[in-house]
Amino acid sequence: MTAIAFDNLTASPRRLWPAVIVLGAALLAGGLAVLVIETQGHHVTGMTNRVPWGLPHVVAYFLILSASGALNVAMVASVFRQKAYEPLAPFSALLAIALLAGGLSILVLDLGRPDRLTLTMQSPNPRSIFAWNVVLYTGFVAITAAYLVTLLDRRFARFFGVTSNAAFLWRFVLTTGTGLDLGILIAREELNSAVFAPMFISFSLTFGLAVFLLVLPAAAWLSGGAPDHALMQRLGRLLALFLAVSFYFSAVTHAFNLYAVPTRSLERFLLFQGDLYTVLFWVGQVLLGTVTPLLLVYRKQPIAAAAAVVLGALATLYLYVIVSQAYPQPVLPGLQVTSAWGDGSVASYGPSAAEFFLGLGGVAVALAALLAGCLLFRIVPIDLARAAAPSAALRAAA
Amino acid sequence: MRTEPDTGRRKALKLALGAAALAVDPGLFLIAAPAQSRPAGVAASDSQRWGLLIDVSRCAEGCTRCVQACSAEHGWRGGGPPGLDPQWIRVLSATDPETGRSVRAPLMCQHCARPPCADVCPTKATFRRADSVVLVDRHRCIGCRYCVMACPFGVRFFLGDNVSDRERRSPRGKGTAEGCTLCVHRIDEGRQPACVEACPGAMMFGDLNDPKSPIREVLAGQGARRLRGNLALGQGVQYRGL
Numbered sequence: 338m339t340a341i342a343f344d345n346l347t348a349s350p351r352r353l354w355p356a357v358i359v360l361g362a363a364l365l366a367g368g369l370a371v372l373v374i375e376t377q378g379h380h381v382t383g384m385t386n387r388v389p390w391g392l393p394h395v396v397a398y399f400l401i402l403s404a405s406g407a408l409n410v411a412m413v414a415s416v417f418r419q420k421a422y423e424p425l426a427p428f429s430a431l432l433a434i435a436l437l438a439g440g441l442s443i444l445v446l447d448l449g450r451p452d453r454l455t456l457t458m459q460s461p462n463p464r465s466i467f468a469w470n471v472v473l474y475t476g477f478v479a480i481t482a483a484y485l486v487t488l489l490d491r492r493f494a495r496f497f498g499v500t501s502n503a504a505f506l507w508r509f510v511l512t513t514g515t516g517l518d519l520g521i522l523i524a525r526e527e528l529n530s531a532v533f534a535p536m537f538i539s540f541s542l543t544f545g546l547a548v549f550l551l552v553l554p555a556a557a558w559l560s561g562g563a564p565d566h567a568l569m570q571r572l573g574r575l576l577a578l579f580l581a582v583s584f585y586f587s588a589v590t591h592a593f594n595l596y597a598v599p600t601r602s603l604e605r606f607l608l609f610q611g612d613l614y615t616v617l618f619w620v621g622q623v624l625l626g627t628v629t630p631l632l633l634v635y636r637k638q639p640i641a642a643a644a645a646v647v648l649g650a651l652a653t654l655y656l657y658v659i660v661s662q663a664y665p666q667p668v669l670p671g672l673q674v675t676s677a678w679g680d681g682s683v684a685s686y687g688p689s690a691a692e693f694f695l696g697l698g699g700v701a702v703a704l705a706a707l708l709a710g711c712l713l714f715r716i717v718p719i720d721l722a723r724a725a726a727p728s729a730a731l732r733a734a735a
Numbered sequence: 736m737r738t739e740p741d742t743g744r745r746k747a748l749k750l751a752l753g754a755a756a757l758a759v760d761p762g763l764f765l766i767a768a769p770a771q772s773r774p775a776g777v778a779a780s781d782s783q784r785w786g787l788l789i790d791v792s793r794c795a796e797g798c799t800r801c802v803q804a805c806s807a808e809h810g811w812r813g814g815g816p817p818g819l820d821p822q823w824i825r826v827l828s829a830t831d832p833e834t835g836r837s838v839r840a841p842l843m844c845q846h847c848a849r850p851p852c853a854d855v856c857p858t859k860a861t862f863r864r865a866d867s868v869v870l871v872d873r874h875r876c877i878g879c880r881y882c883v884m885a886c887p888f889g890v891r892f893f894l895g896d897n898v899s900d901r902e903r904r905s906p907r908g909k910g911t912a913e914g915c916t917l918c919v920h921r922i923d924e925g926r927q928p929a930c931v932e933a934c935p936g937a938m939m940f941g942d943l944n945d946p947k948s949p950i951r952e953v954l955a956g957q958g959a960r961r962l963r964g965n966l967a968l969g970q971g972v973q974y975r976g977l
Contacts, residue, residue: 378909379895386892387818389880449878449910456858456875467857467881523851523966524887666889672829679817680827
C-alpha cells in the first residue's frame with residue numbers, strides 16, 4: 338500500500354446545509370414512522386399475516402447487499418493490489434459500514450419488539466440463519482472498521498494484510514447468510530434454493546458498486562470537485578459485468594421455476610398474469626434495471642447507469658420478497674382451496690406511508706453516517722478529484 | 736289410547752349401540768377418552784407425543800364450532816380483512832378439479848416434530864416442547880415474523896394490534912407471534928383441546944407414542960395423511976379422508 342494523504346471532507350456550506358436539511362427531514366420522517374408503527378402496531382402498515390415482510394424488508398435487503406458490494410473498490414485496491422483504487426479504499430469501507438447500519442436500522446426498527454433485540458445475542462438459536470446473521474453483521478462492521486484503521490493509521494499497517502483479506506472473505510460469508518435468509522425457506526418453494534447464496538453475492542457486487550458510483554460524485558460535488566472520468570468509466574464497465582452476472586442468476590431462477598411443476602403456476606403469474614408484479618419484472622427489472630444500464634454504460638454514462646441499476650435492484654428484490662408471500666401457499670397441492678382467510682387467492686399488499694418513510698429513514702441513516710464519517714475523519718483523499726486520480730495509470734492498465 | 740314414547744329406553748339403546756360400535760371400531764367416530772393429566776411441577780416429557788386426527792368426511796358444511804371454540808378459549812377474534820387478523824384455526828374448503836369432490840378441513844398449527852418455525856427463530860422464542868407441542872414464548876419473541884415466513888401451512892401469525900380482552904390462560908401481546916397451542920393448559924390437566932371438545936366425532940386427540948391409545952389404533956388400522964408430507968416435518972396433526 339502506497340502512502341496516500343487523506344483528509345476530512347471539506348464541503349462547501351452552500352452545498353452541505355441543503356444536504357443536511359434533506360437528510361434530517363428524511364431521518365425525522367423515518368423516526369416518526371417508527372413511532373407510529375411501534376405505538377399503533379403493525380396494522381398501520383400494509384403488511385399482513387399473508388405478507389408479513391414488506392417494503393421495509395426490500396429496502397433493508399437492498400442496503401445490506403449494497404453494503405458488502407460497496408467494499409468492492411477497497412477490495413480491488415487492497416486484495417488485488419490495484420493502486421489506482423487505493424485513494425478511494427477508505428471511502429469504500431466507510432460506505433460499506435454506513436449502508437449496513439442503514440439496512441440494519443430498518444430491520445431492527447421494524448421488529449414487533451425492538452426492545453428485545455439483545456435476546457438475539459444473549460441466547461441465540463444456532464439453527465437460525467437470522468441468529469447467525471447477527472454475528473455476520475457485527476463481524477462485518479468490526480472487520481471493516483479494523484481494515485479501515487490499518488489502512489489509515491501507519492502504526493497498525495503491519496496488520497493490513499490480515500484485515501484486508503479477512504474483510505474480503507467476510508463479505509462473501511455475510512452475503513451468503515443474507516441470501517440464505519430466503520433460500521432456506523422450505524415454505525416458499527420458489528425461494529427454497531441454495532442458489533440464493535451466489536445470486537445474492539452477485540447482487541451485492543452489482544448494487545454496491547452502483548451505490549458507490551452514485552455516492553462518489555455526490556461527495557465530490559459537496560467539496561466542489563468531480564470524480565475522475567477515467568475511473569468512473571472503468572467502474573461503469575465493471576458494473577456492466579456484475580449486472581450481467583446478476584441477471585444471469587435471476588434469469589436462471591425464473592426459468593427453473595417456470596420449468597419445475599411445483600413452482601410453474603407462480604412463475605406464470607409473475608411473468609405473465611401478475612399485473613403490477615409482471616410490469617415490475619419486465620419494465621422494472623429487465624428493461625430499466627438491466628437493458629437500460631447496459632446501454633448507458635455503452636454510451637459512457639456510468640452515473641445514469643448506476644441510478645437505473647438501483648431502481649432495477651429495488652424491483653428485483655420486491656419481486657423475490659413480496660410475490661413469494663402474496664402467491665397462495667400450496668397447503669393442499671392439487672386441490673382448489675378457499676377460506677374466509679383468503680387461502681387459495683393472491684394476497685393483496687400495498688406499502689403504507691409508514692413503511693415508505695421507514696425505508697427512506699434507513700437510507701437516510703446510511704447517507705448521514707457516511708456524511709458524518711467523511712466530515713469527522715480523514716477518509717477522503719485530499720483532492721477528491723485527484724482521488725480518482727491516476728488517470729494515466731488507469732489508462733495504462735486499460 | 737296414545738302413549739308417550741319411551742325416550743329413556745331409546746337413549747339407552749343408542750348409547751349401547753354407540754359403545755358397541757366404538758368397541759368394534761374406535762375409528763368409526765373419532766372419540767377418545769381424555770388423556771392422562773400430568774402432575775403439577777412435572778415437566779413435559781418425550782414419552783408422550785400429542786397429536787390430532789381429523790376426519791374431514793365428518794366436517795359438516797357450514798359448521799365452524801371448532802373455530803368458535805378456539806376463539807372463545809384463547810380470546811382471538813377473526814373477521815377482519817382476509818389475512819390481517821390472526822386466526823389460530825380456520826376451515827378450508829377444498830375441491831378436486833378433476834373429480835369435483837369437495838371436502839372441508841380445519842387447519843391449525845400442525846405441531847411438527849421438526850418445525851421450520853422453531854428452526855428459523857433467532858431467539859428460541861418458538862420452541863417445541865418435549866411432547867412435541869410447538870409454542871411461542873411471548874417474552875422472548877422479538878416480532879421478526881421469520882416464523883410466519885417459514886410456516887408451510889400459513890398457521891403462524893403476528894399480532895399487529897393491541898389486545899383488549901386477553902384470556903389469562905392464553906397470553907398474547909402486540910408485536911409478537913402466536914398460533915395454536917394445542918390447548919396446553921387443558922391437555923396438561925388431562926382435558927381435550929377446545930376444538931376437539933367442540934367437535935366430537937370428527938376430531939380425535941391423543942398420545943401418538945402410546946400404541947394402545949385410541950388415536951394410535953385408528954391410525955394403525957385406517958391410516959391418515961399429513962399435509963405436504965413431502966416436507967417430512969412429522970406433524971402431530973393428521974387428516975383422514977382427504
